[in-house]
Amino acid sequence: RKMTIQLLAISSLFLIFWLPIAVTGLIQQFFYPTFLIDIQFNIFFYLIYFIQLFLPIVCLIFLPEVIKTVVDKISQWKQRNAICDATAIHNAPAVPT
Template identity: 65%
Template sequence: MLVCWASIERHIIIFSQSIFQIRWKRIAFHYVPLSIAIFYTPTWCVAVIFIYNYVNDWNFYELLCTTPCFYGNKILANILLLIRVTYRSTRIRHNAERTKNNLIMTIQLLTISALFLVFRLPIAVTGLIQQFFDATFIIDIQFNIFFYLIYLIQLFLSLVCLVSLPELKKTTDMTIIRYWRHRNPISDVADFHVASFMPAINK
């Protein structure tokens, strides 16, 4: 859900940047949706899994269990964003700074989308082949390897975001540097005052 809202918010950032200059609109269109995206999913999962009582309706004629449809919703917003950027780029006068920012966001979008494709494409392709051609096509590899690839998305998503966001990488580097400087302070030698252990002689 968080990735889905990020795909939608890119439309606002690219085509309506002035919205975030107004405080109440920034809260309404940035902080509130992010908060909902972060807290809604755990709450919904807890309610559905632990509170709601249901009985599984097994369909033994299906080869694989299907996945919820909301897993694929984010791809629609991303494709629409690419089409909209391409269409608007041919009709408006190009601004060097704006074009650069749009290019950076497009690269970030493609990088995150590529991460999902790399780990989900094998199981999708083999699933289609099994549905239409051979029901046992490399089924052992699918169950033993491909089904576990999707769990790697969450592991690599933070790294991909870190690499594709230069500002985040810079902030992270500065935070790490400040942390190590605070943990291992180095003082100048001139700041130390060595006390003499010789007793004072009274005349």
């Protein structure tokens, strides 16, 4: 079950970034040769490179052991360790006499 969910996440990542290029390519091939040609060259061809950036993140998100470890580390960072009472610090003299 976990592997199926991870496979679906990875394949949807590829589909999200390849679908605009594929759709505009098909429209250019069969209907209108200059359809979104500027956007395709300036934006769509660079979308493919985002797959390599997001693939490790998608793989790590669907590993529950890693998520639990990350959440534990973040909660440890947020915890404050009280060393002494805050009123004792507030009432202490600034300059020792």
